[in-house]
Amino acid sequence: MSVVHIKIENHDYEVDSSMTVLQAARSCGYNIPSLCSWKNGRCSLASCRVCLVAVKGENRLVPSCAYPVREGLEVFINDPTAVEARRTSVELLLSNHSLNCQACSKNGQCELLEVSRIVGARQDMYAGEKTETTLDNLAPGLVRDTSKCILCGRCIETCKADQGLGILGFEKRGFKTIVGPSENRSFKDVPCIQCGQCVNACPTGALMEHSEIDKLDQAFAEGKIVIVQTAPAVRAAIAEEFGEKIGTSGTGKMVAALHRLGFYRVFDTNFGADLTIMEEANEWVHRLSSKAPSPMITSCSPGWINYIEFYYPQLLSHLSSCKSPHQMMGAIIKSYYAEKHHIDRSKICVVSIMPCIAKKYENKRDANTVDGLKDVDIVLTTRELAKLIRRAGISWKKLPDEKFDDDLIGEYSGAGVIFGVTGGVMEAAIRTAYHILTNEELEPIEFTPVRGFKGIKSAELNIKGEHYQIAVASGMKNAKVLLEEIQNGTSPYDFIEIMGCPGGCINGGGQPYVKELFLPNEDDDILETYISKRAHVLYEEDVNKEVRRSHLNPDIIRLYRDFLKEPGSHLAHKLLHTSYNSKREKYPVLEEK
Ligand code: SF4
Ligand code: SF4
Ligand code: SF4
Ligand code: FES
Structure with a gap:
């Protein structure tokens, strides 16, 4: 392992040179929130933008989950622009979300709510039109409710990486984008093995088991x-x-x-x-x-x-x-x-x-x-x-x-x-x-x-x-x-x-x-x-x-x-x-x- 010397909030640290800023910050005791990054603090999509930080010499905020450390890097998590940007990112996600938390099985374990609390998200900041949604509860094992999906892609990555399958993907484009099996079919109509690894990966209630309580x-x-x-x-x-x-x-x-x-x-x-x-x-x-x-x-x-x-x-x-x-x-x-x-x-x-x-x-x-x-x-x-x-x-x-x-x-x-x-x-x-x-x-x-x-x-x-x-x-x-x-x-x-x-x-x-x-x-x-x-x-x-x-x-x-x-x-x-x-x-x- 080779190490590099970085500063976080003007404090000196030595970290593994192969880390992202998110990984490095966590190893040094800084809890940057994240949603689309999963398992190892790395992320290929960097879509949620809730992990934005300021970096000296960059004229824009960077997603810490996708930004590699390097010798002499200086990171600012508590920079006012970064703090505000993280809050805005979460508020934008919430603006296109069903938010019926009282009836959601993920309530109590929902990462979106947890991250909302951390960044101090305000209510109804960007109210407006919402993407058309799908509720698929026809399969014995899984339920998919796209009204709770934040398009993080963790389920897609998990199905591919762990099972070598590609059951899930992004469907449609732009504002209409949803995540699901191809052509938005039901889980019961695709060769999904119902393993539920994607359910474990989902940070929200968009993928859940079919409850038999x-x-x-x-x-x-x-x-x-x-x-x-x-x-x-x-x-x-x-x-x-x-x-x-x-x-x-x-x-x-x-x-x-x-x-x-x-x-x-x-x-x-x-x-x-x-x-x-x-x-x-x-x-x-x-x-x-x-x-x-x-x-x-x-x-x-x-x-x-x-x-x-x-x-x-x-x-x-x-x-x-x-x-x-x-x-x-x-x-x-x-x-x-x-x-x-x-x-x-x-x-x-x-x-x-x-x-x-x-x-x-x-x-x-x-x-x-x-x-x-x-x-x-x-x-x-x-x-x-x-x-x-x-x-x-x-x-x-x-x-x-x-x-x-x-x-x-x-x-x-x-x-x-x-x-x-x-x-x-x-x-x-x-x-x-x-x-x-x-x-x-x-x-x-x-x-x-x-x-x-x-x-x-x-x-x-x-x-x-x-x-x-x-x-x-x-x-x-x-x-x-x-x-x-x-x-x-x-x-x-x-x-x-x-x-x-x-x-x-x-x-x-x-x-x-x-x-x-x-x-x-x-x-x-x-x-x-x-x-x-x-x-x-x-x-x-x-x-x-x-x-x-x-x-x-x-x-x-x-x-x-x-x-x-x-x-x-x-x-x-x-x-x-x-x-x-x-x-x-x-x-x-x-x-x-
Ligand atoms: S996924 Fe989270 S934020 Fe969305 S309805 Fe369920 S508990 Fe609430
Ligand atoms: S249940 Fe398993 S096979 Fe089906 S979509 Fe999820 S990860 Fe893929
Ligand atoms: S279903 Fe869950 S894991 Fe998949 S993209 Fe939506 S929120 Fe992310
Ligand atoms: S966690 Fe970094 S962009 Fe989503």
Whole structure:
């Protein structure tokens, strides 16, 4: 790293020469507001102009997010012209904004409002004509309301950079410009994988998840037996919604809150993850000795499933047929659990609390139904759960730590917990596959080559002299590399894990907004570390679990003994496996890719 010497407000600083003025100022403790710049204090568009500063020798104000530092640079943030210009920029954005904050789900976490407060924006300064707007709420996962869009382009950049897709773009020109899928189509009519990464990127309420809180209220009102399950990644982030530091485990308080919200039973999707491992590891071992297409690819991430159905349907036979853990859990609650407790399965409402928006889409797939009943009835995101807790007046800080309900399917292993982070499904599967192939236990239990946040990780697995090549990818840009290898016949792998969101479920599209990334932040290393801090919560829980292998979970052992009989049995297939279909016919434009 080379350094340059700069002055900010006449004070001397040494900063990395590759920084923008915005990055440099933040590293020196100056909080310049920003909106279109995201994640790393850089911005290719520099469209919002809320980060303007004065620079000695320039006869105009410059956007600090796009202006590089250099030796001897002198920056003035508190220059009266810059202060006024930043305020004007925000007031202009507000002049073309719906401002129905009381009904906006982003209220409380809206960066536009926060920046308005910082710059001291005045009311109705530039009232006038407003751009014609679109409200698209037809897709299961996402809602787009262009009346709240500030044209920052963060969603466009995220879809391209993280997923290698270009679903979103600027439509029309000048004053009529809006952001959306091409020709302003609905999300339901374009090959969007519903991952929600663009929702996490949006600083306003222009992109949001499709809320199902009303459906939950209705289920309670109808007297349903409402059973809730929570995915592993939820506990790794929910505490952030209540002001706790990133990396704080919220397991005990989350369970306590769910008990107080009136759910009949509070279960952990980790049981479903253990079940997935039982089925998936067995499926892989069977495939090794059969003519089934290799490599087998995991199937628990619905954003990834959408991707392969849209873009690589010719490779669908490589997918494991396993349902995702929460769907398996729902199917078991409405069969085994209902039967053992003599509950009418049609009276059960299964609610999944997920870090994911694509699971709202997955839940509506016809194949995730058994004997006419959906496995899962309602999917809420981590953010929606936080809203429920606030709405009920529950004080997070005063909640005790409580345990998941121990009722037939309440036990889970450490292997189930690490499902929430990239590489976790592979690591969990290896623990059980090793046992199936050798009748012994893998030691040491950790398989670290699949940990960490590289886009693609690969390793060789040695099981009693047999060598297997494995790979892990998260984010569709990385998945594409592995799929192209399979397509070209050059894939060296036997088993691949793919997760739709970069870093896995801990960074899912339904997780709490990491506001420190967008707003002036106090903690400079937060960008590099927030995913690993959340991952740490899961790895810690794994280490502290007495049972760390799915096949040793006593509730799983009893489920197979008393009900399913064995992995891959006829009943297991009926309840726990599914099928996939090409979506290409629906979107012929993809043929040209
Ligand atoms: S996006 Fe922000 S400013 Fe706009 S309506 Fe929602 S809360 Fe208000
Ligand atoms: S949900 Fe994912 S695929 Fe769809 S537009 Fe957003 S980032 Fe792109
Ligand atoms: S939808 Fe959100 S992220 Fe995308 S341009 Fe509009 S305000 Fe920015
Ligand atoms: S122009 Fe710099 S943050 Fe938007």
